[in-house]
Amino acid sequence: SDNRSHFLYALDMPRMLSRLDSDQRRQLNEALDRKALYYLRKFVRNVADIRSDQRWAASCAPEIAELYNRALDRDDVQLAITPMTRDPATGRAYIPGSSIKGALRTAWVNHKLQTAPDRPRRPREFEPDLLGYRYRDEDGRNRFELRADPFRAVKVGDCLLPDNSNSIERVQIYKPDRKAGAPDPSGIHMFYDVTFSALDGEDIRATGRLIIDQRLAGRRGPDRGRWNFRNCVADAISAEQLLAACNEFYRPRLDDELKRFPHVHEHAGKLSEIAAALTENQALIRLGRFSHRECVTVPPRRDARPKHGSTRSLVSGDLPLGWVCIELREV
Structure with a gap:
């Protein structure tokens, strides 16, 4: 696909700087003295060795590569790309376990x-009230015992993504x-390091x-001190219950x-088919900063409708972000 025809590279700058010879160090100092990003970018572009200085790489569409190359000569363009969470030693992308646990917790609440x-x-x-770790002290005041939070019993590890599973995309x-054709109402260019998905015809698993x-x-x-709960945590949670709660939410x-965004349905309607085909050991969740309000908040009452945002953050203006299918296998 076009998104695999070009690559952007994240460089290990300390490694690159450590191998500079005396002439290159002089050039670097001259670039720094000019106090303009253009000269630093030009220096890095001339000196960097992709094979030895690369920390990680991600593919991108030709238009993003072209935009990036044009902007290298402009001091007024920041060229900021928000990377996905990556292992600092290997540069390999992963989904933080804390992010998954947060999505599970929202569904459970x-x-x-x-x-x-x-x-x-x-x-x-x-x-605290819904999860059971609220209690009243001797004076009748509400208190919270975080050590009794049921999610203390839930541990979720980081999920490493396979190599070549990411792409730099405009959001x-x-x-x-x-x-x-109207301009983006945000008024800015946002570029993010994201994974491919089933909507790209890819099968990315972590x-x-x-x-x-x-x-x-x-x-x-x-037994020591005051403990206002029968057991170590206030409630029991099973993996099967978590899956059911995720699908329910x-x-x-x-x-x-x-339904609310026909444009999203036109380009990402396949998500509905994937959700309908989930098996008993699978569930749908949403992860990441573009999960939108209704997927990260719970209504104050069970008969209250979720509050929705009026916009969507879409990759290339078409595809929604964050939808993930999780599957549990006993080991």
Whole structure:
């Protein structure tokens, strides 16, 4: 595909600088003295050795490579690219376990809301009340015991992505009432290091580990000091329950996104087919900074409708970001 015909490289600058000879160091000092990015960029472009100085690389479309090359000669263009989380030693991209755990937690909080007493809750007490780690002290005041949070028992490891699974893409803001060809309402160019997906005809898989310590929900809490809970954590969670909670939370939000944004449905309707074909050991979640409001917040009451944003952040103006299928296999 076009997105694999060009590459952008992230350089290991300390490594490159460590091998400069005396003449190259002189050129570097001269470039620094001129106090303009153009001269530094020109120096790096002339001196860098892609094979030895490369930290990591990601493919990009020809138009992005052309835009980047043109902008190298302009001091007023920052050329900022937001990289995906990567191993600092190897440069390999990965999905942080903390990001996955956060998505699981949001779905679980929503699940608990569906069966909890329907009453007003202060924002600060919302999660502690639903997850069970709120208690009242001797004076009748609400207190929270983070050590009793059920998600203390849930551990999610980082998921390493395979080589050549990423691409540098332009992310654009899509607004349904904006005319075709109108400028991006954000007014800026945003470039991100993202993974390919099924919408590109690719099959990108990352493997990690989910561990749930069921003993904490069945073991009595500490005897010393004041412990206001029966066991070490306030509630038990199973992997199967988490999968069900994820589908309960995220699948309606995908359906709603495709319904509210016809342009997204036109280019990413395949997501609906993927979601409909999920098996018992699979679930849909959404990860990353472009997950949008309705996928990272829970309504204050179970009968309240989720609050949606009026725009979408789309790759190349067409494809939504963050939708992920997770699959559990017992090891």
